Amino acid sequence: MKKVSIKDVAHEAGVSVTTVSHILNHNEKRFSKETITKVLNAKETLGYFPNKNAQQLRGSKIKLIGVLLPSLTNPFFSTIMQSMDQNKPDDVDLFFLTTTGKELESNIKQLVERGMDGLIIGRLIENPEALDTYLKKRNVPYVVLDQSEDHGFTDIIRTDEEAGGQLAAEHLIRLGHRSLAIIAPHQMMANMKDRVQGFITYCRAHHLSEPLFMQTELSKAGGASIVPAILESNATAVFAINDEMAIGIMRGLADRGLSVPADLSVVGYDDIDFASYMIPSLTTVAQPMEDIGALALTLIMKKIQSPDSNPEKVELPNKLVIRETTRQVN
Structure with missing residues (x-):
């Protein structure tokens, strides 16, 4: 069309x-x-919408792809950005934009007005039906990453988050841990809910007490600030919903003269670059960030070429990377 x-x-x-x-x-x-x-x-x-870029580049065959992400500083998203940049064809220009949930709609309209040929949306979409109607009316194809639910409107790339949560629980239970805690953000995205559900499901299947559920800010500072509550809970191991929170927990423990994993075992999620360079290095559930970036580009280019093609749902596997922040207990 x-x-x-x-x-x-x-x-x-x-x-x-x-x-x-x-x-x-x-x-x-x-x-x-x-x-x-x-x-x-x-x-x-x-x-x-007047295509402002097309007016300036009349006759150019360059495709403009807008990429909306929650953060450019979070290593998870910056790795995806780097992968997109490294894998983009010569006839594609990428326009990266960070956005809050409240600004998402206005930022999407801004990119459409700038003449984007397609969008990659890596933030939770609060009103997916209205957004789908808006973009299809303007013939702007889009691809969604894992923070949103799959509503069947367009292509979506996810990893098997529930299996990822199960990997974390399985590892800690095999090490003998029975008092477990989940550290999550106040605002849970769809993919994070699946991680939590996978962890809880595995604990229930092995007849363990329900893991404690604690919420804080989604950041290193949030991880550090929740440490007093973790210590009061007497948990022997925690599953942090992402690596940045896990790193913050490690810092908060060190500030109190405690160490990982002697005083607390910690498992993160994502496997950002810093995870392997921490002392001790972080045990985590690794997501294929480079594959997500490359695949997002492939799918959006296919949507631009064939906008009426059936939506694709791609689910990539995760894997557990065991390092130094977990230990066996009696």
Whole structure:
């Protein structure tokens, strides 16, 4: 399906292309209110946006892909960005943008107005049906990463998060731990909920007491701040929902003269670059971040070429990387 052009707007409104161009560029003085209303209504009905980049690069075959992420500093997302940049074809330019949940809708509209040929969305979409309608109306294909639920609207890339949570629980239980705690953020994304569910399911299947569930800020500082509550709980091991929180927990314990894994075993999630360089190095559930970035690019290029193709759901495997932050207990 081709993008809506200014000629389509002119035809819908029953006016000339010149008239549409003047009105959309706010040169409206010589036109009646009725004509202005017709043009603006036609623009909205057809979902037309002036392609500012196309105007500047007329004749260029460069594809513009907008990538929306929660953070550019979190090593998980920066690794995905690096993978995208390394794997992008010569005829593709990437536009990276961080966004909060509240700003996601406005930031998507901003990228559409800039003339993006496709979007990769790596943040939780709170109103997926409305977003899907908005983007399809404007013929902008998109691919979703793992923070959102799969609603069947478009391609989605996830890892097997529930299995990842089970890997963490299995490892700690095999080491003899029975008093377990899960450290999670206040706002749980869909993928994080699956990690937690996998951990709890494995504990139940092995007839263990329900692991304690503690919430804090999704950051290293959040991990450090939850340490007093962990110590009060008498847990012998914790499963942190991501590596940054796990690193914060290790720092918080060190500040109190305690050590990992002698005083507490810690398992993280993601396997960011820092995990293997920590002292002690972090045991964690590794996600294939480089594969996620490369695959996201492949899928969005396929959607641009074949926008009416059936949605694909890709689920990649995780693996447990055992390092130095867990130990056997009696």
